[in-house]
Amino acid sequence: MKRAWLLILPAAALCAAAFLHFRGEGSIHSWTPAERAILESLSLESLGPPPPDPSNGVADDPRAVDLGHRLFFEPRLSSNGEVSCATCHDPERFFTDGLPRGKALGEVDRNTRSIVGAAYSPWLFWDGRVDSLWAQALDPLEHPAEHGGTRSHYAHVVAEHYGEAYEELFGPLPDLADGDRFPRMAGPSGTTEEQALWRAMAEEDRQAVTAVFVNAAKAIAAFERKILPAPAPFDAYVAALEGEDRQAVGKALSPDQVAGLRLFLGQGGCIQCHHGPLFSNNDFHNVGAPGVEGLGTFNGRIQTAQDVLMDPFNCLGPWSDAEGDCPELRFIKVSGEELFGAVRTPSLRNVADTAPYMSFGQLPTLGAVLRHYDQAVDESPVGHSDLLPLDLTEEQLAQLEAFLRSLSGGIDAPPELLKAPAA
Amino acid sequence: MAQQVAAPSEAPAPKAGATAPSVRLTEVPEDLDLSLERLSAQGSFLGRLSHGEETIPLDQLHTWTLKLEHPSGEPLSGARVQVDGGMPQHSHGLPTQPLARPAEVPGTYAVEGVRFHMRGWWQLVFVVDLEAGTGAGAEVLTFNLILE
Numbered sequence: 001m002k003r004a005w006l007l008i009l010p011a012a013a014l015c016a017a018a019f020l021h022f023r024g025e026g027s028i029h030s031w032t033p034a035e036r037a038i039l040e041s042l043s044l045e046s047l048g049p050p051p052p053d054p055s056n057g058v059a060d061d062p063r064a065v066d067l068g069h070r071l072f073f074e075p076r077l078s079s080n081g082e083v084s085c086a087t088c089h090d091p092e093r094f095f096t097d098g099l100p101r102g103k104a105l106g107e108v109d110r111n112t113r114s115i116v117g118a119a120y121s122p123w124l125f126w127d128g129r130v131d132s133l134w135a136q137a138l139d140p141l142e143h144p145a146e147h148g149g150t151r152s153h154y155a156h157v158v159a160e161h162y163g164e165a166y167e168e169l170f171g172p173l174p175d176l177a178d179g180d181r182f183p184r185m186a187g188p189s190g191t192t193e194e195q196a197l198w199r200a201m202a203e204e205d206r207q208a209v210t211a212v213f214v215n216a217a218k219a220i221a222a223f224e225r226k227i228l229p230a231p232a233p234f235d236a237y238v239a240a241l242e243g244e245d246r247q248a249v250g251k252a253l254s255p256d257q258v259a260g261l262r263l264f265l266g267q268g269g270c271i272q273c274h275h276g277p278l279f280s281n282n283d284f285h286n287v288g289a290p291g292v293e294g295l296g297t298f299n300g301r302i303q304t305a306q307d308v309l310m311d312p313f314n315c316l317g318p319w320s321d322a323e324g325d326c327p328e329l330r331f332i333k334v335s336g337e338e339l340f341g342a343v344r345t346p347s348l349r350n351v352a353d354t355a356p357y358m359s360f361g362q363l364p365t366l367g368a369v370l371r372h373y374d375q376a377v378d379e380s381p382v383g384h385s386d387l388l389p390l391d392l393t394e395e396q397l398a399q400l401e402a403f404l405r406s407l408s409g410g411i412d413a414p415p416e417l418l419k420a421p422a423a
Numbered sequence: 424m425a426q427q428v429a430a431p432s433e434a435p436a437p438k439a440g441a442t443a444p445s446v447r448l449t450e451v452p453e454d455l456d457l458s459l460e461r462l463s464a465q466g467s468f469l470g471r472l473s474h475g476e477e478t479i480p481l482d483q484l485h486t487w488t489l490k491l492e493h494p495s496g497e498p499l500s501g502a503r504v505q506v507d508g509g510m511p512q513h514s515h516g517l518p519t520q521p522l523a524r525p526a527e528v529p530g531t532y533a534v535e536g537v538r539f540h541m542r543g544w545w546q547l548v549f550v551v552d553l554e555a556g557t558g559a560g561a562e563v564l565t566f567n568l569i570l571e
Contacts, residue, residue, distance in 0.1 A: 004457070004569040005479050034571065041481075272541045281482050281540040283518050327484050331519040331536025338515035386513060 028258045029241065029249050036241065038265060038275075043238040044231050044409075047277035050119035055132050056218045057321035058169055059225060065417075067165045068223030071216055073420040076157045077141060079148035079185075080105065085137070085220065088112045088146075091418040094350045094411065095227065100361025106145035109295045111361035114354055116411055117347050119225040121282040122328040126343045126359040128284060129304035131328055132320075133221035135313040138213065142189045150187030150194050151213035158216050170215045174208035181205050214319045226417055229278070229349035232409030234261070253406055260403025263396055268373075269388075270400075279348035279407065286341040288378040288385025292360045299382055302339040305332055340383025352405045366404055370397045451512070451544045455567050463551065463562040468492060468499050470549065470564040479539070479570070487534040489523060489549060498530025503552040506534055510545055523549065542570050 031039065040046060058064035071077060072085045088102040089095040095115045097103070102112040110126055115133075118124065124136035140146035141154060158166055159173045167173055176182040182205060186197035198206065233252050240248035253261070264270045273281050284301040291298065308329070313319055315326035333339070343359045357363045363372060374392045378385035392400070411418060459472045471490040479485060491499035504523035509516035521536040539545055545568045553560030 004571050005474075005477075272543070275542075276482060283482075283540040327536065331484060331521060331538075333516070333518060333520045336516050386515065 028255055031241070035265060038271065039238050039241065039261075042234070042275065042277060042279065044229065044235045044277050045239070047120075047228075050225050050228075053119070053132060053134075053221070053225075054322040054325045055315045055320040056134050056221055058215075058218050059222055061169065061222060063165065063169055064219045064222035065226055067162060067169065068219035068221065069417050070162065070165075070421050071158075071220050072223050074157070074161075076161065077147055077149065077154055077216075078105070079150075079153070083147050085140070086420070088140075089115055091411070094354050096354045098355070100356050100364075102146070104140075104146045105148040108140075108143070108145050109298075109360070111356065111359055113346065114350070115224050116227050117229050117278045117349060118227075119221075120278055121280075121344070123282065123284075123308075123344055125304075127298070127300050127304040128344050129307050130311060130313065131308055131315050131326075132313075133224050134214065134217040135311065137217035137220040137224075138313055141213075141217070142187060144190075150185050150190040150198070152183055152186035152194075152198070152209050154216060155182070155209045155212035156184055158212050166212070166215065166219075169219065170211075173212065174205070176209075182209065210319070214313070223417065226413050228412040229347070230409040230412035232349070233257075233406040234403075235409065237261075237406070254402065256399045256402040257406045258403075259396075260399035260401070261406075263392070263400050264403055267392065267396070268390060268400055270373075273345045274348050279351075280345045282344060284339060284342035284344055285386045286338065286380050286383045287343070287358075287373070288376065288380045288387050289358045289360075289372065290362055290379035291381035292362055295360060297382060298341070298359065300340060301342040301344075302335075302383070305334040305339060308332070309334070337383065338386070341380045342383065348404060348407050350408050350410070352408050366401050367397070370400055451569065455544070455569075457567050457569060459566060461564060461566060463564045465562050467494075467553070467560075467562055468551070468564075469494070470551075470566075472547065472566045481542070481570070482538065482540055484519065484536055484538050487537055487547070488526065489532045489534050490528075491530050491532070491551065498528075499551075499553070500525065500529045502532075504532050504534075505550040505552075506537075507548040507550065508546045510541065510543060512544055513541070517547075539568075539570055544569055 053059040075082050075084045077084060083104045087104050088097045089112065090097055097112045099112065101110060102108040113126065119133060122131060124130050124133065125139075130136050130139065141149060142151065155174075156176055159176050163173055174182070181201065183197040183201070185194050186201060186209075187194050188198050189195070190198070201209075237249065237252035240252050273283070273285055275281060286300065308314055309332065311317065315322045315329050316324065320326070352366060355365060357366070357369045363369045373387060374390045374397060376385065376387035376389040378387070461470055462468075463470065469492045471492075473488045473490070475488065489504065491502060493499055506521040506523050507516065517537070518540045519536050519538045521534055523532040523534045525531070526533045534547075537547070547566045547568065549564040551562050551564055553562065
């Protein structure tokens with residue numbers, strides 16, 4: 001029996017019968033029903049609300065969104081009082097920084113990923129080393145090149161400046177007034193002195209501090225869940241096709257952009273990994289991008305699949321609210337040649353506005369990225385590239401780039417969340 | 424079925440942590456058997472794979488049902504079933520590690536944690552250990568799926 005399976009995309013109940021044929025054989029806007037179904041699946045109309053995060057009990061609490069908004073822009077959450085999450089995740093730059101690699105207290109060794117739509121991914125960071133937005137938020141806070149502080153410092157900042165909002169959400173804060181029990185700067189990954197002070201603390205005091213640290217990150221995650229992509233010209237194009245609005249179809253995308261879209265679905269093969277309304281499968285692939293001298297070996301998913309299982313801040317850990325409801329960890333793949341050097345597929349929403357590209361920011365422009373995919377030279381220092389050469393012409397590469405520019409629509413979020421809160 | 428082809432002589436030397444790549448097929452074989460009812464590799468048992476829906480979700484964890492039968496038609500219960508698979512054209516396996524556990528109906532196994540993250544030709548491969556734990560009776564059962 002020959003049988004092919006139709007796919008249904010998350011949050012998008014596709015009904016082929018609903019797609020009306022656009023009149024005009026041979027028109028650049030003429031798409032087959034199968035192509036129309038794919039176009040519909042790529043539209044933001046198909047994007048439902050972010051999936052629930054059982055590991056975060058306040059993920060959808062408006063009070064947590066408000067607290068998380070304030071914490072996201074709070075520079076006191078750093079060792080020098082000058083670095084906030086917004087330092088690298090700048091709302092003016094679609095929550096990226098425009099740099100090859102993030103710069104805060106020092107330069108980090110990865111390109112800053114946007115948080116727009118991040119709530120839809122089961123894994124975070126380029127290598128997927130954490131499994132929730134809140135676990136992601138914890139990492140840079142204690143990284144010496146990023147916020148550079150300690151969890152003890154952060155607990156003090158939260159207690160001193162956000163005590164009321166915190167306690168309304170999470171219950172009573174520990175009494176941190178005793179400086180001997182709760183040193184100002186103590187944590188498991190700080191300086192030697194900070195680590196020594198952390199080890200000298202009573203276990204229950206360490207737990208109390210870590211709880212505040214984790215809860216602050218859960219509030220930040222609640223804020224980040226509100227940062228979504230806004231409709232772009234591409235979405236207007238799909239809506240116009242559905243409505244058989246010939247004039248709007250012609251206006252939404254240029255002929256070059258439509259040709260680029262056709263390449264995106266066809267010869268370019270981009271759709272294989274960049275699909276769904278966020279243009280990402282959120283999975284891991286080695287795309288043969290070159291390494292950067294001095295940054296060390298980046299093993300990608302083969303390393304982090306093990307790391308995330310050991311992470312005390314994972315969905316199954318003691319700080320999670322999931323109570324064992326963690327299917328991603330249950331079915332995680334931890335071995336396989338294809339995981340060497342594999343990184344998580346980024347969303348292409350607003351991609352033209354978030355240069356430079358790739359995990360080290362090593363490709364400066366969309367043109368450079370497309371040329372890399374076209375030639376498919378395997379420059380990956382670890383493992384093997386998944387790519388095959390595309391043999392596209394210069395004109396086709398320009399068309400693909402034009403199409404990618406049609407995915408810029410900005411951010412869909414309450415405007416007050418896109419700037420620092422009033423003091 | 425996927426055919427493994429030796430790496431061409433001009434291929435770069437394998438890098439740390441991985442074996443030499445195989446050349447990928449670019450076409451799905453015309454005679455690819457897409458039946459969801461297949462005999463095991465040595466013909467010792469029959470397997471039926473079902474999903475329960477006409478469509479399957481892309482990028483989402485979901486469950487299949489595998490039913491195993493002896494040639495006599497008796498349900499094959501108590502086997503240890505390991506799940507493997509991948510995309511022969513892309514030289515990669517499944518993006519998750521699905522697990523098969525015995526379901527209520529004798530001879531049926533719930534195959535949980537399957538995720539397809541690309542369209543195209545997939546294989547689901549079940550390694551069925553008839554004498555659970557010994558490995559003595561392990562036999563392979565392969566299903567082809569085309570997702571479009």
